[in-house]
Amino acid sequence: MTGQSHRGAVTAKNWIALLAIIVVASALGITFMLALNWFPAQASDAAPKIDAFWDVLIIVSVPIFVAVTAMMLFSIWRWRQRPGEEDLDGPPIHGSTKLEVIWTIVPTIIIAALTTYAAILLVDIQSAPAKGTRVVNVNGVQFAWGFETQTPSGPVKTSKLYLPLNEPVKFNVRSKDVIHDFWVPAFRLKVDAVPGITTTYNLTPTKLGTFDVVCAELCGLGHAYMRQTVTVLTPERYTAMMAELAKAAGATAPAAGADLGKQSTVRPNKEIVKGSSKGIMPTNYSSSTTKAQIAAAVKYIDQSVHGKG
Amino acid sequence: MAAKIRQPGWYRALAFSILGVLVCLGLSTGLRAAFALDPVYDGESVLQISLLMVPLFFLGGIGCFDYWLRWASGRTVVDDHKDHGAKSWRDYFKVNTDHKVIGIQYICVSFFFMFVGGLMAMLVRAELAAPGRQFVDPNTYNGIFSIHATLLIFLFVIPVFAGIANYVLPLMIGAPDMAFPRLNALSFWMLPVAGTMMLLSFLAPGGSFAAGWTAYAPLSVDAPIGQSFFTIAVQFAGASSIATALNFLVTIITMRAPGMTFFRMPLLVWANFSTSLLVVIATPFIAASQFMVILDRALGFNFFNPAGGGDVLMYQHVFWFYSHPAVYIMMLPGFGIISEVLATRARKPVFGYRMMAFSLLAIVLLGFTVWAHHMFVSGMSDWIRIPMMITTAIIAIPTGIKIFSWIATLWRGVLKMDTPMLWATGFIAMFTLGGISGVMLAMVPLDIHVSDTYFIVAHIHYVLFGGSLFTIFAGIYFWFPKMTGRMFNERLGKIHFWLTFVFFNLTFAPMHLIGVQGMPRRVSDYADQFATWNLLISISSFILGISSLIFLYNVIVSWRSGPKAGANPWNSLTIEWQVSSPPPIFNFDSIPSVVGGPYEYGVPGAVHAVFDEAKAEPVAVAAGASTGAGAEEAD
Numbered sequence: 001m002t003g004q005s006h007r008g009a010v011t012a013k014n015w016i017a018l019l020a021i022i023v024v025a026s027a028l029g030i031t032f033m034l035a036l037n038w039f040p041a042q043a044s045d046a047a048p049k050i051d052a053f054w055d056v057l058i059i060v061s062v063p064i065f066v067a068v069t070a071m072m073l074f075s076i077w078r079w080r081q082r083p084g085e086e087d088l089d090g091p092p093i094h095g096s097t098k099l100e101v102i103w104t105i106v107p108t109i110i111i112a113a114l115t116t117y118a119a120i121l122l123v124d125i126q127s128a129p130a131k132g133t134r135v136v137n138v139n140g141v142q143f144a145w146g147f148e149t150q151t152p153s154g155p156v157k158t159s160k161l162y163l164p165l166n167e168p169v170k171f172n173v174r175s176k177d178v179i180h181d182f183w184v185p186a187f188r189l190k191v192d193a194v195p196g197i198t199t200t201y202n203l204t205p206t207k208l209g210t211f212d213v214v215c216a217e218l219c220g221l222g223h224a225y226m227r228q229t230v231t232v233l234t235p236e237r238y239t240a241m242m243a244e245l246a247k248a249a250g251a252t253a254p255a256a257g258a259d260l261g262k263q264s265t266v267r268p269n270k271e272i273v274k275g276s277s278k279g280i281m282p283t284n285y286s287s288s289t290t291k292a293q294i295a296a297a298v299k300y301i302d303q304s305v306h307g308k309g
Numbered sequence: 310m311a312a313k314i315r316q317p318g319w320y321r322a323l324a325f326s327i328l329g330v331l332v333c334l335g336l337s338t339g340l341r342a343a344f345a346l347d348p349v350y351d352g353e354s355v356l357q358i359s360l361l362m363v364p365l366f367f368l369g370g371i372g373c374f375d376y377w378l379r380w381a382s383g384r385t386v387v388d389d390h391k392d393h394g395a396k397s398w399r400d401y402f403k404v405n406t407d408h409k410v411i412g413i414q415y416i417c418v419s420f421f422f423m424f425v426g427g428l429m430a431m432l433v434r435a436e437l438a439a440p441g442r443q444f445v446d447p448n449t450y451n452g453i454f455s456i457h458a459t460l461l462i463f464l465f466v467i468p469v470f471a472g473i474a475n476y477v478l479p480l481m482i483g484a485p486d487m488a489f490p491r492l493n494a495l496s497f498w499m500l501p502v503a504g505t506m507m508l509l510s511f512l513a514p515g516g517s518f519a520a521g522w523t524a525y526a527p528l529s530v531d532a533p534i535g536q537s538f539f540t541i542a543v544q545f546a547g548a549s550s551i552a553t554a555l556n557f558l559v560t561i562i563t564m565r566a567p568g569m570t571f572f573r574m575p576l577l578v579w580a581n582f583s584t585s586l587l588v589v590i591a592t593p594f595i596a597a598s599q600f601m602v603i604l605d606r607a608l609g610f611n612f613f614n615p616a617g618g619g620d621v622l623m624y625q626h627v628f629w630f631y632s633h634p635a636v637y638i639m640m641l642p643g644f645g646i647i648s649e650v651l652a653t654r655a656r657k658p659v660f661g662y663r664m665m666a667f668s669l670l671a672i673v674l675l676g677f678t679v680w681a682h683h684m685f686v687s688g689m690s691d692w693i694r695i696p697m698m699i700t701t702a703i704i705a706i707p708t709g710i711k712i713f714s715w716i717a718t719l720w721r722g723v724l725k726m727d728t729p730m731l732w733a734t735g736f737i738a739m740f741t742l743g744g745i746s747g748v749m750l751a752m753v754p755l756d757i758h759v760s761d762t763y764f765i766v767a768h769i770h771y772v773l774f775g776g777s778l779f780t781i782f783a784g785i786y787f788w789f790p791k792m793t794g795r796m797f798n799e800r801l802g803k804i805h806f807w808l809t810f811v812f813f814n815l816t817f818a819p820m821h822l823i824g825v826q827g828m829p830r831r832v833s834d835y836a837d838q839f840a841t842w843n844l845l846i847s848i849s850s851f852i853l854g855i856s857s858l859i860f861l862y863n864v865i866v867s868w869r870s871g872p873k874a875g876a877n878p879w880n881s882l883t884i885e886w887q888v889s890s891p892p893p894i895f896n897f898d899s900i901p902s903v904v905g906g907p908y909e910y911g912v913p914g915a916v917h918a919v920f921d922e923a924k925a926e927p928v929a930v931a932a933g934a935s936t937g938a939g940a941e942e943a944d
Contacts, residue, residue, distance in 0.1 A: 071720070090657035092658055092911035188758040190758060199688035217761055
């Protein structure tokens with residue numbers, strides 16, 4: 001090799017500087033990443049646990065990325081080809097068993113630690129619900145969610161989800177047509193609604209307020225608009241609300257549903273549900289289908305959304 | 310005219326295709342009449358059969374089967390090599406058996422579909438620039454992102470790697486061609502068929518296929534006829550993949566030059582050996598999944614209809630049993646390219662050569678044990694999740710070995726930071742990020758929250774764009790002088806890299822954030838809270854798109870009038886650089902003998918291969934770069 005100074009051995013001073021850069025950059029990177037506002041509101045018992053796990057992942061990941069990038073940039077800075085070195089080759093180093101063992105074992109330990117943490121956390125957040133847990137049936141249909149809750153005064157079907165604060169709830173999630181995915185970002189909960197099977201999820205809401213319910217699995221042309229809400233109420237208000245809804249359901253719901261259903265089919269642009277927009281649904285059903293067909297379709301959709309009950 | 314139609318070529322292909330449609334029309338109406346179905350003429354039925362059969366007529370017309378049919382029917386076949394090699398640009402539009410011509414055909418067709426697929430991405434970003442509806446209705450939107458993903462996966466990343474390897478691999482191992490040149494030609498010609506079919510689906514009644522590139526049942530089963538264009542096009546792309554992989558395996562196993570032991574093979578050859586194993590084992594599974602969909606769609610088999618005893622989740626298991634290994638099919642060849650570029654441009658042997666080869670094989674094996682990590686929220690049996698999380702995380706270990714070995718290869722080298730090297734080092738940084746988000750996604754509790762969100766979109770673009778595409782650019786720039794005999798414009802190459810690098814990150818990094826915040830993927834509209842980020846992402850993506858035009862300009866102009874490249878502009882040791890640029894029609898005037906490892910940079914007087922038999926003996930260099938003791942041996 002030639003005698004140029006930059007081709008000399010990596011000195012202890014170099015190593016200290018490199019290490020210092022990695023430590024400082026990692027600290028800055030971790031601080032920045034943790035300062036970012038990543039998650040939506042924490043509204044379930046699982047949410048703070050998953051968010052804490054995220055912080056751990058960030059703290060482990062940032063130094064790995066920083067170290068890889070810093071070593072690479074150091075190599076480029078230190079050993080890039082200078083004028084006059086066009087015909088120079090590097091030293092013929094073929095490998096180092098010691099190094100290779102180290103960089104196999106260290107990642108193995110990190111992976112083992114992270115997967116153990118994740119496995120324990122998964123068992124924790126999905127542990128079986130207590131006996132007597134409230135059950136909510138979630139029915140996905142193109143392109144809306146229907147929710148059905150058992151109350152002392154009978155089943156209540158709603159298009160908005162209502163839950164009482166701090167009471168465990170079990171969701172039974174179903175679909176009649178294609179796969180949907182029941183996602184409440186604020187709960188950190190997500191589970192597919194699969195035709196033919198019932199999927200379940202348990203959690204306890206821990207924050208009052210209204211949060212988004214989103215369909216996270218592509219389900220057709222209305223997929224983007226399959227957005228509804230969940231409202232977490234105090235147990236007292238929840239009980240009162242359910243009683244009111246149960247009473248109202250008996251009297252008027254089916255007729256109103258049928259009318260709205262017919263109008264939505266024949267004149268889809270007349271009344272637009274919030275979150276949807278005009279021009280999504282075809283407007284030619286009144287000419288291309290018979291009245292009986294429309295009535296049958298409306299009845300079918302109504303039953304799909306609200307269950308056969 | 311009649312003579313032209315008798316000769317293989319485009320006229321005959323057109324005539325055969327028309328004949329094919331008529332045969333399908335006859336089949337459909339004939340069968341419907343025989344079974345007394347009403348109406349006798351059913352356009353969708355004719356279209357469905359045509360999608361399956363007309364491509365075969367086209368391939369016959371263009372001339373893919375001539376030799377085999379002549380031989381099978383007992384007529385004389387002449388091995389006069391008249392379809393071998395290209396004398397003018399016209400020969401690139403014919404069935405050709407020269408692996409170098411086929412390689413260029415592959416690369417050009419793949420890049421054509423990259424630009425089309427990239428254009429679709431621009432449309433997607435235009436629609437997402439603001440909440441609400443901008444340009445397209447939701448059905449068209451779903452079609453655009455479905456075709457974007459499908460084209461870039463099946464018609465770009467997978468085949469462009471096959472194209473680069475087609476050109477380079479036989480040269481690297483000292484072979485005059487691939488083992489099965491006619492099969493190689495057929496593999497190539499199935500690609501434009503598949504890509505054209507996917508694009509034509511825009512014209513289908515009811516719109517193009519719009520169920521995403523994953524085409525989950527039952528959405529894909531119930532979709533309009535456009536979905537069949539996907540289902541059947543994937544069969545042709547898959548058949549092409551399998552045939553090429555078999556070809557690579559046989560070529561690598563049987564056609565290596567004398568002295569080229571497995572552990573003297575360049576890592577690009579190892580990478581394509583591993584990839585081909587994956588393709589041959591895994592691709593039949595996506596074929597099966599799509600056959601089941603087409604049988605459900607056309608003939609009511611009820612594979613995926615629970616009311617008829619079908620199972621919806623089975624589709625996902627079979628689909629991902631291919632499509633997870635497919636992400637390694639889209640990555641391992643790139644690993645090979647990076648090893649070649651780094652060793653040559655850092656002037657050092659690849660660090661830990663044997664572990665680099667073994668880690669490829671480890672990824673092949675582990676790649677088959679992780680598919681259900683795509684299904685953590687799918688409703689499959691709960692217990693599968695923890696084992697699949699562990700196997701998924703374990704893949705980070707061989708992948709980590711590769712990244713650390715690349716860094717160690719750079720360490721103390723003489724680094725020429727030119728265009729191929731910029732792409733290679735840029736790849737290492739970006740792929741590390743994609744790998745890290747991949748390990749995060751493997752963690753079930755986090756995946757429950759971020760699966761099917763923009764976090765996933767960010768992750769796959771970091772591994773497929775920052776990963777695969779960066780390696781593709783590294784490889785195209787690196788072997789451009791070999792393929793064309795001319796040098797590209799270095800300055801434009803660097804501008805291309807820096808623009809792409811910066812705007813790639815501005816486009817995809819914020820997607821991590823909006824995904825975790827709650828924006829689902831595959832939506833044409835989103836909640837107002839994500840508006841600012843999406844506008845920034847859209848603007849960045851447009852500049853990212855424009856940056857690829859610099860590449861296009863550079864390649865076209867340099868190909869026509871770039872300065873002449875010598876045989877070995879990078880001063881590389883591997884065999885493809887020891888022949889002229891572009892290489893002679895049968896690659897080698899005399900068969901090379903391999904006398905040492907492929908990366909013996911820094912070893913005085915080291916050669917990898919010699920062409921004169923007489924000189925084959927004396928140069929004894931460490932056989933294959935061995936771990937640990939290698940440095941001493943080499944001295």
